[in-house]
Amino acid sequence: MSLNLYNTLTREVSPFTSITPGKVGIYLCGATVQAPPHIGHIRSGINFDILRRWLLSSGYEVTFIRNVTDIDDKILHNAIHEEMPWWALAQKYERVFSAAYAQLNVMPPTYEPRATGHITQMVQLISHLIDRGKAYAVSNGDVYLDVRSLDSYLALSGQKLDDLQSAADGEASVKKNPQDFALWKSAKPGEPSWPTPWGDGRPGWHIECSAMAQAYLGEEFDIHAGGLDLIFPHHENEIAQSNGAGYPFAQRWLHNAWVTTAGEKMSKSLGNTLRIHELLKRVRGIELRWYLGSAHYRSMLEYSPDALDESAVNFRRVESFLKRAASSLGKLPELAIADEFAAAMNDDLAVPAALAVISELVRDGNNASTAKDSATLAIKAAQVRGALSVLGCDPWDSTWINSDAGLDEVISGLVTTLLAEREEARARKAFASADRIRDRITELGLTLEDTPDGPRWSR
RNA sequence: GGUGGGAUGGCCGAGAGGCGAGGCUCAGGACUGCAAAUCCUGCUACACGGGUUCAAAUCCCGUUCCCACCUCCA
Known part of the structure; x- marks a missing residue:
């Protein structure tokens, strides 16, 4: 039997075939580095790390992209709150995420692109969308995607444009439709910005993933993954941007569910984060x-x-x-x-x-x-x-092995000596002495087992 | 209002018409000087009410409750 995978797009499990035989391209939406990760973020990393390891084990060559979104509204907001430059805050939390992934043996991605390193690709993609009549710039320098110009917007989440609750949107007047979303946001005083044909500004939330997926995996690729809560709007808008530009984009969409506490989704706003x-x-x-x-x-x-x-x-x-x-x-x-x-x-x-x-x-x-x-x-x-x-849990994987092997050798020698004394006591049926030695070893946190081949200890 | 997900034994957690998933805990047994480890046995559950069927946790109808998304989200 070969691999069958669910696809959020079709809502059913189907046989997996890669576009290029023997090779798989995966894009996983990684962290927006605005705060430390909780176990829900890392679960997503682990779930798709298992997918990657299984594909590798099955003989595929896997190109695994996990991005870092290092510029967005929340990062700017939190940077003010933590009284540091936005880029310093992004870097700080990117390192915390990386450390957490490493501690839990999540393989480093093949490439880990940052949004701020791909502004050029985003600007190109936005220009292309404007040229194709799928996006428009407004007088203040914002650029929006015209969602009604697309054939199948909202196919991933199965919603209808007219059924969406209309967003509380103060800028509605500059947009053609209230559901149009920003590809590019014009510069505001004190915020970082990059020069573009439409004026200085910064990227909207979704454009970085469309641009980076294309840069590293091409116009069409095998699997796009992420958390369930990204289906709408993030992934829906990625599809809109990439399809609008004429690219097939991801063949298959995989979404992981959350870690919940007391039946509720873990979230920063609820304050029930688990680090x-x-x-x-x-x-x-x-x-x-x-x-x-x-x-x-x-x-x-x-x-x-x-x-x-x-x-x-x-x-x-x-x-x-x-x-x-x-x-x-x-x-x-x-x-x-x-x-x-x-x-x-x-x-x-x-x-x-x-x-x-x-x-x-x-x-x-x-x-x-x-x-x-x-x-x-x-x-x-x-x-x-x-x-x-x-599953990423091989006890002999170097991630889990302590580096103090020299100390282990010393402990081993000492324990072996003690155990020899205990065996000698047991041979004499001096069980009180034998048990005293065992109790002491156990107290120190080691596990003892008597086997037919003699005593065994482990940490 | 729209779109999805869910309720399974003391606990975690699969399954999606028929042959008791698995684990944890607990009880009993084997082994052991006693333990530990291991193995064996036991604990027969599917929110509620109807229905379909030879057979329903699974399908259909209805009900209750919970959760999520609807432009901050893994």
């Missing part, structure tokens, strides 16, 4: 990633501390199986893809079904281990590790 660095005090990065990736990307993920903890316990079971398998096999497991895992992933990235497959593989592997069947153990461990790798 990555706070959650990393509770669980490890690999566990947070496992949790955020565990629900289907099109389902809401209802956050609670208990749900996070429980998910972390589930992950540790899988992880400890792999670590045990590695020490039993005397080497790291290979990476393999089980057929059932592939079937789940090919079914519109059915991660929950894939997790069920992993659970079965772990059970089979544990049974093989008990039966001393190392050939089967090696296969199951490889399939588990391969699956975790696709």
Whole structure:
């Protein structure tokens, strides 16, 4: 079975075929760097990172674009509030986003273009739209897209132009239609601006994605992704701009659902933001990633501390199986893809079904281990590790490995010495002494297991 | 008003006409000096009311409640 994916445009799951065989171009709407990310932003990154890893694992060459929108109304607003230049604020939060992605093992995009670096492309695109009669400049220097000049505006969100609640729009008088949106905003005192044929100004919110997608992926590309709340207006307007310019644009649209708290969407305005660095005090990065990736990307993920903890316990079971398998096999497991895992992933990235497959593989592997069947153990461990790798949760991925390996060696030596003493005590049936050693090791945060092959410890 | 999504066991979370997803928790058992880890067994749920069907969590009709988008949004 090959990959089937949902498409917001058709509202159904259909076989995925790339425009160029063997190659996939993906554009993901990244951050507007106006504030630190919450786990909802990062969930989006993780969901589509899993898509990317699965395509890579399936043999595709993937060009993955995730933009940074570093100029918009909110950035200018927040810069005033935080008393720093707008570009300093954008840079500050871009770094926070990058760090959060890195901490959760989200692969860096192939290219990560910034809006402010593509003003030339935007101006070209806007000129082209004006030439084609799809956009118009007004006397104050604003440029608007004429939505009624398009054939199929609002096809993605399935709305009708006349049913939209009319926007509270003070500038309505300068626009042909109230629904027309700004491609270019004329300069206001104190705001950054760039020179254009229509006067100095700055980009509207949507134009950067149309311009950058075209610059890096061409006039037509495979997949455009983003959060559910971008369908309207952002993605609808990207389509309007690109189709208006005569470009086919994205073949397929994928949208991830939100992380919710108490049934409600996480948002800055509600003030219920959950920050990555706070959650990393509770669980490890690999566990947070496992949790955020565990629900289907099109389902809401209802956050609670208990749900996070429980998910972390589930992950540790899988992880400890792999670590045990590695020490039993005397080497790291290979990476393999089980057929059932592939079937789940090919079914519109059915991660929950894939997790069920992993659970079965772990059970089979544990049974093989008990039966001393190392050939089967090696296969199951490889399939588990391969699956975790696709999910971005391979315990041996360099992201998760501590750099203090030298210290680990010292600890290992000390623990081994203590364990030898405990074994000696146990041999004498001096269980009180043996348990005292075990308790002390456990108190220090290490896990001890007695196996038929002798005691095992792990951090 | 328009457009979508949703309600599943103690908890998380899939499924979308028929063979109990999976995990977590809990209880019992095997193993163990005792643990831990592991394995086995158990806990038979789909908002409500009708209907269709041999068969409904799933389809149809109606109802209740929740959430989101309608030009700031992942």
